[in-house]
Amino acid sequence: MVIMFSLLARLRAIAFTILLLLSFSYARDESLFTSSVTYCNPPETLLVQQFDVAYIAKNQSVSFDIIAASVEANVNVTANLLLNVYGMDLVNITIDLCSILGGALCPLPQYNFNGSDSLTVPDSFSSHVPGIAFKIPDLEAFAQLTLTEVGTGDIKACVQATLSNGWSTHQRAVEWSVGIVALIALLLALWQSRSPHALGPYRLLDLMGLYQIIAASALWNLNYPSVYRSFALNFAWALTLFSSPTSQVQQAINNMRALTGGSLANSTSSSAVGFVNRKLSPFNSNTVVSSGGSSSLSSESFSGFSALSNLAKLPSQPLSDFRQFTASTGEVQTVTEASSNVLQAGLPIYVNSINIATANAFMTVFICTLILLAIFGFLVGLGYVGLYLMNRQQSFNRNLQLERSSFFSYVRAWSLRLGMIMFFPILIFAFYQWTLKDSWLSILFSVVAFLGVLCVVWYPIILVVRVIRRSGSSALYSDAEVVEWSAPLYWQYRTERYYFFAIMLAATFLRALFISAARSSGIVQLVLTLVVEIAIFVGLLVLKPHKTRGADVFSTYLAIIRVVCTGLMFAFVESFQVQAIPRVAIGIVIAVIFSITILVVIFNLVLHSGLDRFWKRDISSRSPSRQESADTMLEKGDRTFVHTQSDTASAYGRANNPTPDRNIPLDPSINKPYSPTTPTTFENGSSHDRDSASTNFGTVLPRRWSFTPLHTPTDSSVLDHTTLSHTNTVLSTTPEEHPAELERR
Structure with missing residues (x-):
């Protein structure tokens, strides 16, 4: 019986293998x-x-x-x-x-x-x-x-x-693969973000930023080769462009636009290739x-x-x-140079390639953003209910109000991160919607979305500016209340380079603006974007804003990739009339460069996921490369959150730091320096009075102190000499006058 089952299993395996090979051979015909x-x-x-x-x-x-x-x-x-x-x-x-x-x-x-x-x-x-x-x-x-x-x-x-x-380079498997990587990075960031110094959340922003840069690089008014445009379509979801040929959402958007003054072409389930400009x-x-x-x-x-x-x-x-x-x-439509349904280069061809009409692009992003916010709100509510139930059933040493405060600070920080991720796509399609002049309701929603994302991102910036004016930039790293909600903006940068986050946000704003404002000229879009990328690269080299040299090298590498790929795309400028085969070769090269960069970012993400703890030495045994401060250790992934504020430690569930939050001044009368100009007469020939209220710290003592013999030492005199020894008291003598004493010393 066992032999029969084994034989059947082998036959099934052989049949499955043969069918698989046949399917591959047919697919590769x-x-x-x-x-x-x-x-x-x-x-x-x-x-x-x-x-x-x-x-x-x-x-x-x-x-x-x-x-x-x-x-x-x-x-x-x-x-x-x-x-x-x-x-x-x-x-x-x-x-x-x-x-x-x-x-x-x-x-x-x-x-x-x-x-x-x-x-x-x-x-x-x-x-x-x-x-x-x-x-x-x-x-x-x-x-x-x-x-x-x-x-x-x-x-x-x-x-x-x-x-x-x-x-084709546009594959559903690639979309799912890069999406799963982003999901894993998100889960890792959610776990590590309990402390603002963890690198996981910042690497998530780097990964999503790279995805969005790749997708947005196909939105310029250029004659992209089909191979590169298809490659960039794998990252359309990073711009919240989700659709399918049978999407009911697109049909609903078509109906909404028709009722609110929309006159441009609607989305279709047919391929957009046939509508591409023939040039x-x-x-x-x-x-x-x-x-x-x-x-x-x-x-x-x-x-x-x-x-x-x-x-x-x-x-x-x-x-x-x-x-x-x-x-x-309309299965076979007429497409000529004079037709109104011709798709021009840039954003129209890109979005129509995934069955989204040009006039529907912003509403697609808007609806997907609302769905994302609904998911975020549901998770926040679920987390709050779980926290409430846990505090009801168990007895904690910490105060419930403090737990709630920490939870809401955690939510505020992630709201800011979500706003930073959605900042780029909302700006791109909101600006572009304003240039279409299609549906008044779509324009109204674009204004609402634009103001909403500005409030999420720029309002914390305004609060940060107020903190700096009131307490200085050091308060951004020492004030626990400020750190809890604003850390995603600047914590990865050095204290004196806290402002570098504003440079990066301004660059994102300009990239989105160039796509829409200069959409009629691809070369203008390229030149302006290249200037922005070169400025970021130079800023990284000159300012070195990050807390570690490794972080500076990583950010500089990403900046170099953006500069190189943007420069290579000059071959796609239509007026340059580069032949098709060289353009295809350059498009493949750019796609390969971006693919390698994604692997580098993923490797860096894994490296800072906590797995490095198994082979790295204790971080305390290594000296910081740039800042002699605890913040450098925090940047390298150590989970110890050193703070001079006791309430910061409490907010993250650790014991209060016993270090006082301010220096205790010494009594001026005690710390009064010794004046050698006025000789002092001591009783019993002693060189130091046990009950004297004055001490000598780092002052030059009389020469006679170096050779005057002391009386029988007492406990106080021993203590006094020990104190002087440990405080590096400077003793003055000359070899000409006391060579024997110098040799003994």
Whole structure:
């Protein structure tokens, strides 16, 4: 029985392995297929409802599924087929339809047809397709079919279909992976943030900031290669852009905008690739419609197209109904240079690629932010109820009011962190919404969101400024009440560089402003952003704001990455007319640099997660690299919160520091220095009076004290000499006068 079960288990394992290998082999078949279909000229003769074509390299076959109709009688046309790959016209042929299929397509028959088939293409066609076209992700290629009337030269139909090979840098697995990393960083930060010196919360801000920088780098008015735009889409969620082709939220936003004066295009479930400006990737073409070709094919070279005669006719469907159905469904739309539905570079292409209309972008961010705030509020309420129940059931030495105060300080600090994370995306899309002038309700919500995020982030800054004016910058690190709610802003910086957080927030504000204010010029956006990044880099080198050298190196590395990647994107400026293949190569390089940077940030996050305690020496045995203070130790991850304020220790659940919070002045009469100018006569030949009220600390004593013999020592004299020894009393003598005494000493 056991043997039979074991045999069945092995058979199942073998069958599973075979099926898995078969699925992989099928998925890796070299093929090209249509990813979008649009009219490149208003249709007059040929109406297309569906046009799916796939080319399989292994058997050199073309499979197609087409639903179309010819609605004009007595039209003789020639067909021009154009295949453009990375801006190069690899195939540009003209087919005389009267010379194939025995003249069945001349004149063009007037009927609907719906059919699918697989045809074998000649070797002359396959030789034009390079092998790399099947392997490079986010292929930039399109096929164009143009029907031109014989004699007049009028274009009767023009259809464009973008091609894909199935590979893309935009992967759901990548989105989930980077999202899970952010979630783990969040949980770690929640645990470590019980103390303001923990690095976990700051590394969370660094990680989310990097994600947002990558996503925002695809929002400029540049001709991005498709491979980089797809890579940046993996981080769209960091800008709170959550959507799907069947999202009900987008439909609700469409309805809201329609009721409040919205007139721009709505979101759709179709691919946005077909609506991209034809001068941009993936089209890379300045000439959209071509009416001629460089070569022609005879009926012998395309004898395989005889299978077209087997297409099924559908006479039961009237032509008028077909025309109305095609126009209403909008499955194949007309996209020309003069069309209003053309997607321009930057933010419109980016958000439409994830099925969010340009006019819906801010409302998507706004709704997702409300959901995030609802989750945050629920967790805060749950935590408060748990704290209340714990204090009801157990007896604590600490006061309940103090526990509540610490909890609310914890909540205030995390509210500030949440505001700092949402600061960038809200500013970007609020500013951009103001430039659209679409829906008055969307504009109203954008103003509310803008003011709300300013209150969350800038109000603590105002309070910090007040504290500095009242007590100085040192109060930001010593006053427990101030530290509890404002530490996320400046605690990672040195005391004399506390203001560096304002520089970083100002840079974030300017980045968002440039995306919207200079959206008509990509080169202006790049130059202004590059100036900001270089300024941050120089500021880090000159000011060295962090408490440790390692933190300065880490922040400088991130600044260098931003400067380098921003500089490389000058190759995407449309007016520079960089060819498609170099642009793709540069886009891949930028994506690789950002990917490596993400791994570095993750490694740094793990390094400061507490795991380093297992192999690092006790932090107390290492001297600080810059600041000779307890704050340096705190920056390196030590959990001991040294404070000169006793209430700070209580707020974090530790015993009060017995160190007094101020220096105790000494009695001036006791600390009066000795004056050697006035000799003093002592009784019994003693050099020091036991009951004297004066002491000598660090003063120059008379020379006779160095050699005058003392009487029989008493307890007080021994104590006096011990005191002088421990306080480093300076004894004065000269080797010329007392060499024996100097040798003895």
